Amino acid sequence: MGILVVGSIGLDNVATPFGQRADVLGGSCTYFGTAASIYDKVAIVGVVGSDFPQEHIAFLQTRQIDLRGLKVVEGKTFRWSGCYGQDLDVAKTIETQLNVFAGFRPDIPEDLREIPYVFLANIDPDLQLAVLEQVSSPRLVALDSMNYWITSKRERLAEAMAHVDLVLVNEDEARMFTGEGNLISAAESILALGPHAVVVKKGQHGAMMLTRDGDLPRRAFSVPAYPLASVVDPTGAGDTFAGGLVGHLARTGDLTLGGLRRAVVHGAVVASFTVQGFSIDALRDLTMEDVDQRYADMLCLTHFDIPSPDLCRPYEQSIT
Amino acid sequence: MGILVVGSIGLDNVATPFGQRADVLGGSCTYFGTAASIYDKVAIVGVVGSDFPQEHIAFLQTRQIDLRGLKVVEGKTFRWSGCYGQDLDVAKTIETQLNVFAGFRPDIPEDLREIPYVFLANIDPDLQLAVLEQVSSPRLVALDSMNYWITSKRERLAEAMAHVDLVLVNEDEARMFTGEGNLISAAESILALGPHAVVVKKGQHGAMMLTRDGDLPRRAFSVPAYPLASVVDPTGAGDTFAGGLVGHLARTGDLTLGGLRRAVVHGAVVASFTVQGFSIDALRDLTMEDVDQRYADMLCLTHFDIPSPDLCRPYEQSIT
Numbered sequence: 001m002g003i004l005v006v007g008s009i010g011l012d013n014v015a016t017p018f019g020q021r022a023d024v025l026g027g028s029c030t031y032f033g034t035a036a037s038i039y040d041k042v043a044i045v046g047v048v049g050s051d052f053p054q055e056h057i058a059f060l061q062t063r064q065i066d067l068r069g070l071k072v073v074e075g076k077t078f079r080w081s082g083c084y085g086q087d088l089d090v091a092k093t094i095e096t097q098l099n100v101f102a103g104f105r106p107d108i109p110e111d112l113r114e115i116p117y118v119f120l121a122n123i124d125p126d127l128q129l130a131v132l133e134q135v136s137s138p139r140l141v142a143l144d145s146m147n148y149w150i151t152s153k154r155e156r157l158a159e160a161m162a163h164v165d166l167v168l169v170n171e172d173e174a175r176m177f178t179g180e181g182n183l184i185s186a187a188e189s190i191l192a193l194g195p196h197a198v199v200v201k202k203g204q205h206g207a208m209m210l211t212r213d214g215d216l217p218r219r220a221f222s223v224p225a226y227p228l229a230s231v232v233d234p235t236g237a238g239d240t241f242a243g244g245l246v247g248h249l250a251r252t253g254d255l256t257l258g259g260l261r262r263a264v265v266h267g268a269v270v271a272s273f274t275v276q277g278f279s280i281d282a283l284r285d286l287t288m289e290d291v292d293q294r295y296a297d298m299l300c301l302t303h304f305d306i307p308s309p310d311l312c313r314p315y316e317q318s319i320t
Numbered sequence: 321m322g323i324l325v326v327g328s329i330g331l332d333n334v335a336t337p338f339g340q341r342a343d344v345l346g347g348s349c350t351y352f353g354t355a356a357s358i359y360d361k362v363a364i365v366g367v368v369g370s371d372f373p374q375e376h377i378a379f380l381q382t383r384q385i386d387l388r389g390l391k392v393v394e395g396k397t398f399r400w401s402g403c404y405g406q407d408l409d410v411a412k413t414i415e416t417q418l419n420v421f422a423g424f425r426p427d428i429p430e431d432l433r434e435i436p437y438v439f440l441a442n443i444d445p446d447l448q449l450a451v452l453e454q455v456s457s458p459r460l461v462a463l464d465s466m467n468y469w470i471t472s473k474r475e476r477l478a479e480a481m482a483h484v485d486l487v488l489v490n491e492d493e494a495r496m497f498t499g500e501g502n503l504i505s506a507a508e509s510i511l512a513l514g515p516h517a518v519v520v521k522k523g524q525h526g527a528m529m530l531t532r533d534g535d536l537p538r539r540a541f542s543v544p545a546y547p548l549a550s551v552v553d554p555t556g557a558g559d560t561f562a563g564g565l566v567g568h569l570a571r572t573g574d575l576t577l578g579g580l581r582r583a584v585v586h587g588a589v590v591a592s593f594t595v596q597g598f599s600i601d602a603l604r605d606l607t608m609e610d611v612d613q614r615y616a617d618m619l620c621l622t623h624f625d626i627p628s629p630d631l632c633r634p635y636e637q638s639i640t
Contacts, residue, residue, distance in 0.1 A: 086501050181406050181407065182548075182549055182550065182551070183524070184547045184548065184549045185549050185550075188549070202525065204503070205522065205525040205526075206525075206542070206544070208544070216547055216549075216617075217546075217547070217614075217617030217618070217620040217621045218620045220547045221621065221622075221624070222526070222544030222547070222622060223544075223622070223624065224526070224528070224542030224543075224544065225542075226537075227504045227528075227536055227537070227540045228502075228504065229502055229504045229505050229508070229536075230502065230505075231502070258624065258625075261623070261624040262624050262625055264624070265624050265625075296631065297536075297537030298537070299624075299625055299627045299631060300537040300538045300627075300631060301537045301540055301541065301542055302541070302543070302622055302624075303581070303627050303631070303635070304541070304543070304578065304581040304584075304619075304622075305578075305582055305585075305619055306626075306627075307619045307620075307623050307626075311616065311619060311620060311623070315623070
């Protein structure tokens with residue numbers, strides 16, 4: 001089994017109402033990989049500069065992450081500086097320095113091309129499509145993106161979405177990408193492009209998934225966010241959500257509708273840990289036991305009635 | 321059994337991106353009563369002017385609603401004019417004419433004082449407290465309010481909240497009332513005033529309930545909104561949410577934690593019908609069967625795993 005992720009690895013400066021951190025480990029690939037490595041073997045494809053601290057490499061190695069696809073090139077590592085206001089909902093980017101990431105062309109090492117679960121983290125859709133050409137019929141490909149690519153490369157992003165199994169997208173970005181104010185309609189529009197499932201991330205309001213076929217209440221799935229009385233730093237919540245989701249799929253191999261729903265809950269669980277610390281701090285010592293405990297808590301949080309066996313049966317169908 | 325509701329009965333002018341209606345039946349008492357009458361016998365206490373159309377009286381009578389507490393006095397009926405923007409989240413009030421409602425002093429007829437379930441709809445907290453003095457130890461009292469009273473009569477509202485079993489409040493109003501940005505903290509603050517449960521209504525994001533005692537995932541409950549690809553008019557969603565909630569409690573008599581959770585889901589279900597039409601139009605012919613069907617749909621929408629019997633046991637405790 002195993003999971004391949006292609007995305008950014010960087011150093012962040014972050015300020016939230018609860019504190020600030022400079023030069024901390026960041027990047028979509030890092031967040032996703034750290035989260036997914038709780039579940040299964042992860043291989044990273046990305047690039048860092050010669051200034052990238054050895055301690056971060058060492059950390060990724062402690063998570064058994066395969067770094068053969070991580071290039072270290074002369075120059076500076078990708079950097080992002082951002083801050084959050086009181087509501088913690090939207091990150092305000094202060095500065096992005098692409099640095100060595102500007103010349104990044106994903107080159108998947110031969111040994112990694114057979115990995116069955118692939119995550120295309122938020123990078124240029126052209127690069128996401130380039131990765132798809134290199135991998136050998138993976139069992140499941142998931143893709144994330146962001147407002148920057150929606151605005152600047154909408155057509156290529158739509159093409160990439162058409163070629164993956166699962167699209168992850170933020171609530172606002174789903175609306176922006178589709179021009180639909182209603183979130184169900186927005187998700188339907190993305191689904192119409194080709195993927196089997198769309199997961200809309202709604203921050204403190206949880207997540208919604210839409211899959212193909214059947215009537216709406218059976219192919220829509222909603223899960224709330226884990227209730228937290230304090231959130232420290234939302235950076236990386238979306239990428240670690242994807243890490244928990246794809247991690248659970250890879251660990252179980254369960255691509256039924258029910259399996260996918262449980263994977264979405266795992267995404268919500270891992271993201272809820274992430275936001276309790278800066279950078280990946282809250283994930284450093286996180287164990288599968290911690291995750292399982294909070295998954296059980298999610299069942300407590302959402303439980304109101306016992307569904308009949310008849311009601312549950314459709315969830316045992318495979319989505320791909 | 322039975323349900324007593326005290327609140328406003330009025331005529332609304334409403335404009336949404338999907339149309340507009342003039343002089344339609346409105347008011348918190350009307351919305352709540354219409355919704356709750358699907359579940360159980362309802363008695364209304366309120367006031368209308370001599371201009372109040374007979375057809376509306378006739379409609380309430382078709383729902384078997386007890387109108388002995390409805391005063392018809394010389395003058396004009398309460399009127400509200402409002403509109404909604406594209407996001408349908410927040411109503412913009414264009415005009416409020418209190419008219420005969422300005423002199424409303426709830427006087428509960430002797431025969432109605434023993435009704436076991438009481439809903440104090442959004443009116444002056446002084447009047448809500450006056451109702452509490454007149455009723456005879458009801459089994460459950462729920463209360464709703466709005467930003468106007470939070471701003472103008474905060475202390476009296478807090479006192480009213482302290483004397484009821486269940487407080488319903490909008491997301492923004494929970495934050496406004498408590499000064500807490502975090503919704504869990506806001507709900508905890510309201511709970512600290514005295515009620516057994518707080519239900520925070522989050523519109524398209526569903527609802528969250530917090531109850532007393534135990535650890536957070538067991539006493540917090542989250543339910544998403546029913547997925548709708550089109551919403552026509554959100555007016556009355558909150559009051560009919562309360563109608564479904566209190567209606568289910570009255571019909572079942574089940575005041576366990578599990579019963580309360582199922583009641584919250586009924587609130588979400590009834591509200592989801594309400595917003596599919598203007599005024600109470602979508603509720604006019606709504607049956608218990610329609611509600612039960614959508615309740616089953618809510619189970620489909622939220623189902624991801626089967627909880628163990630151990631996990632479910634705490635939900636069988638009574639909350640009062």
